[in-house]
Amino acid sequence: MFGTGLANALFGLVALLCYAGATLLYVVWLRHPQVSAGRMATGLAGVGAVCNFGFLYARSVALRTVPYGDLLGSMALFGLFLAAMSLILEARHHDRSLGPFLMPVSLFFLLLSFVVPGGGTPRPELRGSVFAFHVTLNMLSYSAFAVACALSLLYLALGRQLKAKRHNILNGPVSRFPSLSYLERAARTSIGVGVVSLASGLTMGFLWAYRVWQEQHPEWLLDAKIWGAVATLVFYLWVFVRAHRGASPRTTARLAVAGFVLVLLSYTAVNLFFSKVHSFT
């Protein structure tokens, strides 16, 4: 894990500590909205994201290629995208309420990248811009689906409290959630971003696979990972289209949560246990 150098390890460790601190402070802020706790959480999340980038950059220098050709790197990239999206949404809407939900996921994936084995020296075919775009766009789509999932969970929680006419809709942590219509719109946009980037990422992947695997692994088109990713794309495309055509926001939110479970399965279990050619080794 630490074979990619001291700088790599140092950046990774600092990013991890910052994400952990930011998670803690975001949760504290959600319970007791003190300005200082919120600002410190944002600051730590920002420093964490910069160090997460530094971690990937140092790894990239050491590997002399994109640093996310293996599971370790892709998980670290996923953590970075999530932290960045959380910060962008926070800055865009002056609202910290997504931080307590997205930052733990960033922390989890960065932590996981410390646990899973690294791929060692990447194979020569994993170099090149097509492969880099394929992984980057796919990870971007997964992050967008994760954000949509977090927004949808907030939508469902807030909607439930509003239906029940609970006292805490105007006080306490739930009162700091954004409005239902914002959550619904932002989740729809996230799904849209995810669909476009996943479609682009898969196209790049097909191009790369056709060039590299056609001779070595002619059966690549039947691989579980490929079909898992295509199924995810079709599912989210369907969710996006029906949401745009006026489907119930509550049903869309439920589908977005279920969809992210599919993404997680496709990203972890399918990669590790079912895929033969697409196995991060």
Next chain:
Amino acid sequence: MASEIVFVGWNHQGSDLDLRARLAFTPERAREALEGLFREHILTEGAVVSTCNRAEVYGVSDVPDSFEALSAFFSRFHSVDAAVLREKALSGRGEATVRHLFRVASGLDSMVLGEAQILGQIREAHRRAAEAGTARAVTGRLFQSALECGKKVRTETSLGSRPVSVAGIALSLVGRIFESISECKVLLLGAGETVELTARLLADDGVKQILFTNRSPEKAKALATHFHGWTVPWEERAKAFADVDIVLSATGATEPVVTAAMLKPFLSRGRRRGPLLILDLAVPRDIETKVDDFSDVYRYDMDALGELACDNTRDRMADVPHAERIVEESTQKFLCWLAGLAHVDTLKSLHERFEKARCEEIERYAGKLSRLTAEDQAVVSRMTETLLQKILHNPTIGLKEGDASERLTRAAVVRALFKLDDRA
């Protein structure tokens, strides 16, 4: 008589609406009143706080019975019977004045506990008095401290952060569901006072699409014309639910005018987009409770809104002791500052009074002292100076000891004993 911070006022606790209306100050009238109070030497500093629930004057006065003088002045100024004013007035001096203003700024003295507008009204009163030059060192500091105290109470407690009126709760619910009320399309059922008031508030908030529907179409038409809205035929009211974001109903009907069965064709799966907030302000209800079963529909009736208001009032009440502690701390802090001011002032006056007496005595014996050599005369002068210093040593220390109230009391005693306020 030493200068003292004083206040006199008439608020919702002691005066009825008619009297408060007669005593209200416009900015111009407030300025005129302060000019009059200065002209008649009733106040040397001052500011007027005038809201729909209170008309109060704060300032610094040298007059022995400032309450009587202020009441008499306002009786003439507002042409109101002096006896009525004296009977209904709230007044205070010194510490009581400071505590009262700080409680007012914190919303603890408001009709609706913790209401937020009062802080802005106090800021405005201070600004106007500062511009007129009537808020000087003490009054200026008093109002600044009151604003700080009010802000602290609002930051550290839930007072002011939770709406307690039905209108406030309804507005908060809109904020929980929609990003901006001005972008919402609103349907109003009925044509009574509540609907008219709501339409006015919505128009003030920039809502551009207001639909009116009423059993009597003429009334709906009149409201729609007045508020630049549209009318919906009463028979098509259920259909309109599919196309709006907020529904507010306040008819005088004795039975629900909108039922779940009526809405089913328009609110069931895929027929409408986004959440729908229904505010049923009618008693008895206008909208059937079964409407709750529709997905993404949030219905609040008077029971639910009232319950939320009660919960928030309870929360605010629970925070009153904390707010009172903040007021007390702020009051003591201000009195400390004021006592420091009084202590310096008193010491200065005391030393000047003794020095004057010493000089007068030296002057009185100047003839006899002239027989002494210049060196001996200097010795006598130094000796009297030292004597004064020794006599004033303990009073000087005593005036600095104790808490703020004690220091103020001691300063008042010293001023009275040595007649420091006599101009002669």
